[in-house]
Every structure is written in C-alpha cells, then in structure tokens.
Amino acid sequence: MKLTVEGLAFKYPSRHVLNDINFTLSKGEFLAILGVNGAGKSTLLKCINRVLKPHKGSVFINEDEVFRLSRRDLAKRIGYVAQRQESSRATVFDAVLLGRKPYIQWEATKKDMEIAQNAMKILKLEDYALRYLNELSGGEQQKVVIARALAQEPEILLLDEPTSSLDLKNQLEVAGIIKSVVKNQEMSAIVTMHDLNLALRFADKFMLVKNGTIFAAGGLEVITPENIESVYSVPVKIHEIDHVPIVVPL
Amino acid sequence: MKDGLATVDGLKQTDIYQRYTAKKKLAVILLGLLIAIVAVFAVNAGSTNLNPAQVMQTIFGKGSNISDIVVWQIRLPRILAAVIAGAGLSVAGCVMQNNLRNPLASPSTLGISNAAAFGANVAIIVFGAGSIQSTSADAVAINNPYVVTFSAFIWSMAAAFAILLLARFKGFSPEAMVLAGVALSSLFSAGTILIQYFAQDVQVAAVVFWTFGDLGRAAWNEVIILAVLTGASFIYFMFRRWDYNALDCGEETAKSLGVHVENIRLGGVFISSLITAVAVSFLGIIGFIGLVGPQIMRRVIGSDHRYLIPSSALMGALLLLVSDTLARTVISPVVLPVGVITSFFGAPLFLYLLARGYQKK
The missing domain is CATH 3.40.50.300 (P-loop containing nucleotide triphosphate hydrolases)
Structure with missing residues (x-):
C-alpha cells in the first residue's frame, strides 16, 4: 500500500x-x-x-x-477519527459495530460482530461492550472511536x-x-x-x-x-x- | 493480515450483544401486539354497541347490515387511519430528528403543518369550499373536501420544497433548515390570520373545524393511499437505518463511514415531509405525535435506528389509536378532537419519561 x-x-x-x-x-x-x-x-x-x-x-x-x-x-x-466526538445514546458495541457500515448490506453478520469485538479487544474495551457512550470518560470515548475506525479494516x-x-x-x-x-x-x-x-x-x-x-x-x-x-x-x-x-x- | 481481526478466541461480547439486541426486538414485537389488542377494543368501542363476537363475525363477512356498516365503513377505516397516520407521523419525526440533528424536530418543524392549515384556509375561505350544514351535530361542514385536501397538500409540499431547495442549492446546514422552517411556519400563520380576518364567521368556523384534526375523515381510499405511502417510506427508512446511526456520530464521521450525508438528508427530509403533508391534508393537524413518539422510544429502546424506526412507528400508532379511542368514548356520543387528547395523554407521559431519564440497559 x-x-x-x-x-x-x-x-x-x-x-x-x-x-x-x-x-x-x-x-x-x-x-x-x-x-x-x-x-x-x-x-x-x-x-x-x-x-x-x-x-x-x-x-x-x-x-x-x-x-x-x-x-x-x-x-x-481509510478510517477516520474526528477531533471532536458526538456521543449519542448508543452502547460501545453499537458504536464499534458502526465501523462495519461500509461492509454491511442489510444487517451486520456474525463476522462483522466478531471483527467489532476484536477491535474492542485491541483497545481493551471488552468490559465496556454494553456501556452507553454518553456515560464514558473522554479517554474511553476516544478509544471507542479508534476501535470503530479499526473495525473498518x-x-x-x-x-x-x-x-x-x-x-x-x-x-x-x-x-x-x-x-x-x-x-x-x-x-x-x-x-x-x-x-x-x-x-x-x-x-x-x-x-x-x-x-x-x-x-x-x-x-x-x-x-x-x-x-x-x-x-x-x-x-x-x-x-x-x-x-x-x-x-x-x- | 486482515483475517487477524476476525479470528479471536471466545465470542463473549458478541453473545452478550446479541442477547441485548434480542431484548429490543422483543420490545418491538410486544408493542405490535399491544396495538393489535387496543385495535380490537377500539373496534368494539363506540355508540353502537357491538360485542367482540359480533365484530369478528362482521369482519369475516357474517354480520348484520348495521354491524357491516358500522364496522366496515366507519370503525375499521378510522382505526386503520389512526394506526397508519400515527405510525407515519411518528416515523417521520424520528427521521427528521436524526437528519436535522435536532431533538425538537418533528413533522411540523419545517412549517409543513402550518402550510397545510394555510392551504385549507385558502381553499375554504378564498375558494369557498366550506359552507354551513344544517344538522345539529356539526355546525359547519366542508362541502368540497377534495379541494381542501388538495390545497393543503400543495401548500405543505411547497413549504417542504422551499427548504429542500435552500438546503440543496444554498448549502443550508440542518440548523439553518430548522430555522428556515420556523420562519416559514410564522409566515404561513400570518397568511392564515390575514385570510381569516377578512372571512365570514361560518368560513372561519369551518376552517377551525378542519384544523382540529379528525380521523373520521378517512374513508377506505384515504386509508389505502396513506398505507401505501407510509409502508413504502418505512421500507426506505429501514434501508437507511445504518446511515442514520452513522449520522448520529456527526457529519464528518458519517462521511468517513461511507455515508452520502447530503443525499441521505435530502431524501429523509423529503419523504418525511411527504408523509406529513399527506396525513395532514387528509386528516387535519395532528400535532405532538411526531415529536413525542420517537422521543419516548429513544428513552426506552435507545437511539439505534434498527429498532428505533420500527418502535417509533408503533409508538406513534399506539398513541394515536389510544387517543382516538378515548376521544370517541370519553363523553360519547360527542367525539373530541383527537389532537387535544393526544397532547393531554402524551404530554404527561412524555414529562414522566423526561423526569425519569433514560432507561438503563
């Protein structure tokens, strides 16, 4: 590349x-x-x-x-992480899974979820899977969006x-x-x-x-x-x- | 190299996540069942006493002449209109709130409702589509409803197009679109007041009666048009649900995730406006459902549009169906304006949910 x-x-x-x-x-x-x-x-x-x-x-x-x-x-x-994040009422898993958006046709597949899970693992977010974004600290949110970008592969x-x-x-x-x-x-x-x-x-x-x-x-x-x-x-x-x-x- | 991401030990998080989303699916199904139950009750309720057995017999073609007319010509179209219009207005609000990045957005945000009311005023007062009816039940009537419907529709779509064109060619931001909507609303209200100021009493009465919103105006034709339009829009919105989720992360992020932000927004706002314009033109102004339906579900089910879109539609349907049934039965045989009940019933519910905050998990 x-x-x-x-x-x-x-x-x-x-x-x-x-x-x-x-x-x-x-x-x-x-x-x-x-x-x-x-x-x-x-x-x-x-x-x-x-x-x-x-x-x-x-x-x-x-x-x-x-x-x-x-x-x-x-x-x-190309994965991109903006300078400022907007935190919505979504869970960490939801947010990271969104990184699969370019690949998803109708619904996220098992593979999409596994890739999202692994991206969370790389950022050490496994224990946060069902936490809501707007209840996370700034540092945690930053990791979530990086995980999302990684899920884009x-x-x-x-x-x-x-x-x-x-x-x-x-x-x-x-x-x-x-x-x-x-x-x-x-x-x-x-x-x-x-x-x-x-x-x-x-x-x-x-x-x-x-x-x-x-x-x-x-x-x-x-x-x-x-x-x-x-x-x-x-x-x-x-x-x-x-x-x-x-x-x-x- | 990339396969590295897909092959990891254990599927713990995905399992937990799937259990979590299964709950949301269940909530959507339960809401649907609740509507079915309320709908059966709603067919029974009314000034002609029918029991559920008679209703079922009638629906399956074995009813008496009277029950045939009551069920098939009066109650069923009305109930279906409540369910479909409620669903349409609420899902339109859901998409508008997302597309315009504004929690206050609803079908009336872009001035569509006020424009429809202005259109009805033009038809009834300027073109004389309203007149006196000499029955005691209604002091006024609209003797040419199609002209009124058509005029309301044309004006509400004109309002929507004005804003869409500004967004498309002048690069209006969502914020500017909302502000332009407020400006247009005020313009159409002023136009309405001006027309009414120079009108006769009976004409003003007719037009005020029109703006109340009444599901009884829907016959099968209207119901079918509403159903086809709302159904098609719902499918479009569901196809776009991931785009809407991406938009929740902000415009730049959405773009970087492959979303054509401008096109998605123009499409969403156009279709939401169309649903609203048709519903309002047929039934009159039914406020609040489009704001409160999706906002209730956001708090109950979260902002994932995979579940928010269907559950907002169902919540809107439920709210309007319950409101209309109450409107018909509270001081029967008088039928209260449904918009009044919607707000009386929806506002406290919404205030309660606001006070309680978001549901955990």
Missing part, C-alpha cells in the same frame, strides 16, 4: 488553508503531523478522505484515485488529535496502541498531534505544517531546534533521554 498526495490545495472563500501539499506514505508508517493551531492539519486529514473537497490536487491509494472511489469503497480503505488510519483530551496514562496507552496496530495490522497512520514529545516517542515520520504548507517532512532528522522554532515561534532545545529525543522549550 502506498498513499500519494499530489498538489493538494484547499481554500475557504476568504482564505487559503492548504497550499500545494505533496507527500507519500508507505505501509507500516506512523506519520505525525505537527504545527500550530490553524496551520491546516485537520483540514489536510479531511481532504485526504474527502470529508472536505479539496479545490486542487489528488490523492492516490496505490493506483486508485481517491476522488474516483465511491464513498463506501473509500470507507473500506482500513489500510490507512487518519486520526485528528486522538490524544489531546487524554491524561498522561491514556495518552501513552492510546499512542502505543496506534503504533502497535500500525505495525501488527500493517496499516499506515496519519496522526495530528500537539504533544511533540509524544510524537517523537511513537511516530516514525514527521511533517511540520506551517501556514498551510509543508515546512519540513521526513524522519527524526527534521525535528531540529531550528525547524521547531520556525514552526512554533518558540525557542527549544532537544535532549536525548534513554534514546528518546525530548523537546524542551527554553
């Missing part, structure tokens, strides 16, 4: 949000998209799976143009700030789960993040976005004090502790 984004651009009537975005992503890669609020990170995710319609550019999964796929076929290949996961509303323990747990899923299920993940250190610890590719364009992209080598200062306007130092780089604002 290879994701290719070519010349992607998006604008609202009054301003450009994304300009000329080009990158590729291979199977098993965990790409962290970094940048200040309003840099265009969320918009980029939404343009990749057509939640928003970009006004220029194209996205390919292997040879397939995303904009030529039906929504249903696209949903079988996608090739690519798009996660919009999946760890922002979580406590330290849940941040580490969720980021760890994403990393292991990407490796074990041979998916790729594109994750927008605010916590640089969390990104450095779990992601293997990085993209720094500034004013709707890619400022720098690549492996660990792009995370330099100079780049970070340019993107965030904050001077930083990078230390290494136990082989993990740590960004420390000065």
Whole structure:
C-alpha cells in the first residue's frame, strides 16, 4: 500500500488553508503531523478522505484515485477519527459495530460482530461492550472511536488529535496502541498531534505544517531546534533521554 | 493480515450483544401486539354497541347490515387511519430528528403543518369550499373536501420544497433548515390570520373545524393511499437505518463511514415531509405525535435506528389509536378532537419519561 498526495490545495472563500501539499506514505508508517493551531492539519486529514473537497490536487491509494472511489469503497480503505466526538445514546458495541457500515448490506453478520469485538479487544474495551457512550470518560470515548475506525479494516488510519483530551496514562496507552496496530495490522497512520514529545516517542515520520504548507517532512532528522522554532515561534532545545529525543522549550 | 481481526478466541461480547439486541426486538414485537389488542377494543368501542363476537363475525363477512356498516365503513377505516397516520407521523419525526440533528424536530418543524392549515384556509375561505350544514351535530361542514385536501397538500409540499431547495442549492446546514422552517411556519400563520380576518364567521368556523384534526375523515381510499405511502417510506427508512446511526456520530464521521450525508438528508427530509403533508391534508393537524413518539422510544429502546424506526412507528400508532379511542368514548356520543387528547395523554407521559431519564440497559 502506498498513499500519494499530489498538489493538494484547499481554500475557504476568504482564505487559503492548504497550499500545494505533496507527500507519500508507505505501509507500516506512523506519520505525525505537527504545527500550530490553524496551520491546516485537520483540514489536510479531511481532504485526504474527502470529508472536505479539496479545490486542487489528488490523492492516490496505490493506483486508485481517491476522488474516483465511491464513498463506501473509500470507507473500506481509510478510517477516520474526528477531533471532536458526538456521543449519542448508543452502547460501545453499537458504536464499534458502526465501523462495519461500509461492509454491511442489510444487517451486520456474525463476522462483522466478531471483527467489532476484536477491535474492542485491541483497545481493551471488552468490559465496556454494553456501556452507553454518553456515560464514558473522554479517554474511553476516544478509544471507542479508534476501535470503530479499526473495525473498518482500513489500510490507512487518519486520526485528528486522538490524544489531546487524554491524561498522561491514556495518552501513552492510546499512542502505543496506534503504533502497535500500525505495525501488527500493517496499516499506515496519519496522526495530528500537539504533544511533540509524544510524537517523537511513537511516530516514525514527521511533517511540520506551517501556514498551510509543508515546512519540513521526513524522519527524526527534521525535528531540529531550528525547524521547531520556525514552526512554533518558540525557542527549544532537544535532549536525548534513554534514546528518546525530548523537546524542551527554553 | 486482515483475517487477524476476525479470528479471536471466545465470542463473549458478541453473545452478550446479541442477547441485548434480542431484548429490543422483543420490545418491538410486544408493542405490535399491544396495538393489535387496543385495535380490537377500539373496534368494539363506540355508540353502537357491538360485542367482540359480533365484530369478528362482521369482519369475516357474517354480520348484520348495521354491524357491516358500522364496522366496515366507519370503525375499521378510522382505526386503520389512526394506526397508519400515527405510525407515519411518528416515523417521520424520528427521521427528521436524526437528519436535522435536532431533538425538537418533528413533522411540523419545517412549517409543513402550518402550510397545510394555510392551504385549507385558502381553499375554504378564498375558494369557498366550506359552507354551513344544517344538522345539529356539526355546525359547519366542508362541502368540497377534495379541494381542501388538495390545497393543503400543495401548500405543505411547497413549504417542504422551499427548504429542500435552500438546503440543496444554498448549502443550508440542518440548523439553518430548522430555522428556515420556523420562519416559514410564522409566515404561513400570518397568511392564515390575514385570510381569516377578512372571512365570514361560518368560513372561519369551518376552517377551525378542519384544523382540529379528525380521523373520521378517512374513508377506505384515504386509508389505502396513506398505507401505501407510509409502508413504502418505512421500507426506505429501514434501508437507511445504518446511515442514520452513522449520522448520529456527526457529519464528518458519517462521511468517513461511507455515508452520502447530503443525499441521505435530502431524501429523509423529503419523504418525511411527504408523509406529513399527506396525513395532514387528509386528516387535519395532528400535532405532538411526531415529536413525542420517537422521543419516548429513544428513552426506552435507545437511539439505534434498527429498532428505533420500527418502535417509533408503533409508538406513534399506539398513541394515536389510544387517543382516538378515548376521544370517541370519553363523553360519547360527542367525539373530541383527537389532537387535544393526544397532547393531554402524551404530554404527561412524555414529562414522566423526561423526569425519569433514560432507561438503563
């Protein structure tokens, strides 16, 4: 599997949000998209799976143009978790089973339910199967929607700030789960993040976005004090502790 | 690699889940049985005393002339109209609440009921379709009901189309659609008041009588049209039940799950409007069922549309059937306006459920 984004651009009537975005992503890669609020990170995710319609550019999964796929076929290949969740009066199992929506013709099959169950297992939600979403904590809800995206059995996961509303323990747990899923299920993940250190610890590719364009992209080598200062306007130092780089604002 | 997701040890959660959904199916079946029981009682009830045996004989073609007329021409169409219109209005409300992402949405939200009332006013007052009837039972009558029905239908669909066009071509959000509906409602009320201000007393009486809502207006023709339309809509809604569940997670998530959000919404709102327009044009304004039917079931059975759609339909049918039966029997032989009973009976029930909160499991 290879994701290719070519010349992607998006604008609202009054301003450009994304300009000329080009990158590729291979199977098993965990790409962290970094940048200040309003840099265009969320918009980029939404343009990749057509939640928003970009006004220029194209996205390919292997040879397939995303904009030529039906929504249903696209949903079988890209799972997406939005930044904010709406919690309805549904149980955890209901919510995760909804990830099978692109595959369900009339009714969920036994196989659909087993896949949903396993997705819950990966996120350690087994004991929550019949709990109602609106009675869960923020961290638990976040896990439910990630489980739903996994139940889609996608090739690519798009996660919009999946760890922002979580406590330290849940941040580490969720980021760890994403990393292991990407490796074990041979998916790729594109994750927008605010916590640089969390990104450095779990992601293997990085993209720094500034004013709707890619400022720098690549492996660990792009995370330099100079780049970070340019993107965030904050001077930083990078230390290494136990082989993990740590960004420390000065 | 992907098979890894399907092959896991034990099916504990799926078993528990299936037991949980089986309960919901049972609730739907029980609700259906309850309607059947109330319907039998409703056929018996009324000013001509018939016992259940006579009713059954009549239904199977062995009744007397009088019981034939009472059962076949008066009570059965009326009861079927209650069941079908109740189901249609309630399921329309259920879909509107989901599609417009608004718990207050109901068939009257988009101004459809007010537009229908305006249409009836135009027909009765401007085109003179209403006049005096000299019996003591009804002071007024509508001597050309088809013109009234047609006018009500045309105006209510005009209201629906206005909003659908705004949504389709001006990209109205669900919120803007609801607000546009409120605006149209107020416009049609104003039009109605203006027409009535310049009308004669008897015309106003006729049109007020029309707006009360009366299931007795339905003869077999109306019942059949309502049944075919409601049945077809119900099947469409059931085909869309997973889309509606996805919409409950928000628009962006629904899109990412493969839902054509705009098309689903336009389709759902159009069909709900159509059911409402037809029901209101035939029977007059029957409020509250479309709001309260689905809201009751949301609290009892949850928001999974696989069960919410059929159970909302059944709850609406039950509410309207019980209300109409009460309306016919409380101070018999006077028949109270069914809309009044619906609210008297439905509002306390709904308030009780609101106070109690959601049912656990």
